[in-house]
Amino acid sequence: MPTPSQSSQAIPSPQVLAAAWEKAHSKELPVPPLVRHGDVEKHLKALREKAPDLFQLEVVGHSVEGRALYHLSLGTGARHVLLWSQMHGDEPTATTALLDFFEYVRTHRQEPWVARMLGALTLHAVPLLNPDGAERFQRRNAQGIDINRDALALQTPEARALKGLRDRLQPFIGFNLHNQGWRHAVGRTGRPASISVLAAAFDEKRSDNPGRLLAKKVCAVIRDTVEALAPGQVGRYDDSFETRAFGDNMTRWGTPSVLIETGAWTSLPPDEPLVRLNFVALATALDALATGRAEQADIARYESIPENNSSGLVHLLLNDVGLFGAGGRPFTADVGIAVTREVRRQGGQLVLDHVGKVEELGDLRTLGAIEKVEGAGLFAVPLAGRAVKQGDTLQLEKPAQVELGQPAELMLLKPLEPAGTFRVERIIRFDG
Structure with missing residues (x-):
């Protein structure tokens, strides 16, 4: 595993990455709440057509109403990372951020930090897990089931597809990407929790093991990255164990999960700054995993994040x-x-x-x-x-x-x- 001292070039600063997002962001996509399955499908197929040597694209299942569930993969590294977004159909910000990140990788693949990431990791993404819910801009799928409470019963085809992909890939870490309500504040600061993070628990005691400790360190990296752009706007999500949820069970199954919840911004409309924050957070976290910098992160930077105040x-x-x-x-x-x-x-x-x-x-x-x-x-x-x-x-x-x-x-x-x-x-x- 490479160490920070072995990296040939550091990843650009959060501010430079934020500026780079402007060029990577697709102007063809509508604002995230209006992105639908057809938009995502078109974008993923275009990525594959433009760079068939970089991207692999497969259908890993279909939604209740027959919409294809796409799995995009890239990189050649031995360590696999799984990212999934919009298992709740009305939580769309990270879907657009993932598409923008992949476009950035396509157009910057020769940059040393990008090449290093692609050589150290293999990335797997399901950018839109609940296309039927997205079609209706609702949380649940077409059966009326919350996919994020179906990790054990597996009564939804979307949950079965995600579980099957995890079991096949055995990723060493996962990113569970969501949106939270706009009433969430960072503790009692009165600041919006624009990004909240969580290293998901795997038991009622909220125990730590090496995987969860790594997830906490990745959250610490994300905190420091986001606060460089949005000071005081990072919260820590409630880590109570939810026995039915995917993030908690992913960690229990051996894929420690980093939850990212996107919240409110300081103005309306909030979409561009929040997509930008997600883009920068994901890029920096993946680089930290590729270089070994994540393992060196200060876990106290995670533990000291103020907890979400859900009605503050x-x-x-x-x-x-x-x-x-x-x-x-x-x-x-x-x-x-x-x-x-x-x-x-x-x-x-x-x-x-x-x-x-x-x-x-x-x-x-x-x-x-x-x-x-x-x-x-x-x-x-x-x-x-x-x-x-x-x-x-x-x-x-x-x-x-x-x-x-x-x-x-x-x-x-x-x-x-x-x-x-x-x-x-x-x-x-x-x-x-």
Whole structure:
């Protein structure tokens, strides 16, 4: 196994890799939530056609609805690495990142660090494990089963394909690539957990063995890489043992698994920066495995990552804003607005929407937020029609109440004279 001192050239810095991603990223692919099986299939076949001596492509199974499950492999090394993405159909970021990484390898294969990686490792990837779920932008497959809870029962063809591939390859490490909800924060810092990592446990005691220790060290490498681009935005995923899950069972079967969960970013839309982070994280982690640098990583850098706070973040936080309660009685509170995304069809085309909802009301001083608005002296009320715009003056005798769960289509109003007169200071709406 090569050591860091034997490497002929270090991998480029995270910043240089991030810039290189811009050229490797396919402009033909839609944003990740709109990528479908046909897009991935076309991209993989194009890679194979452009570099048949580099890429091998096979079908390892079919989804419930008959879509091919593709396995792409490259490299000649004796140590095999398995990467799988989008076993949940609505968790698409890493699928695009993998395709971009393979394109980068194709066009940079003569670079010393890339050639070294290809000589030390053989990479195997299933970029889209749940194409039926992706078609619907839903977590589960067409049977309604969560593939990531089917590692033992193996009632889904997708799970059987992944298990069969692992058993055939016997990879020495695996990368389990997911997305997590946008409310995940890094501990109590109020920062978004843009990337969370986990060395998956293999028993209830969360024991360590050489494989899991290696996975922790790879996570440490990823932490340091991502924090060079997104300081304070790396969290540690809950390592409770889940007896049905693939990551935990992969580790138990002898393929220690590194979980990467992609979360929220500091602005909307988040896709490009998050795909870029995944690209850089995967490139650096694979180089660290190829050179032996991963084995030298400080495991304390993993253990000290703040744990995810699964409800510690909202997108927009209105602080100390006036609200109208039952009977129109005013009071002061904080309003927390969370944002998710939905895919719908419009005129035969797929459309991606941002959907905001009021998810928190009250004293929210412990929550982090992508954006905070100081609302002292303002009132928040539901939006009074799409024609209303900032700067309008409204007469509201009985202002409506802001309620939990309602769409985040709101107005921030400044009271004027006479009573019941307000000026629209801001329109809050998330769509498109």
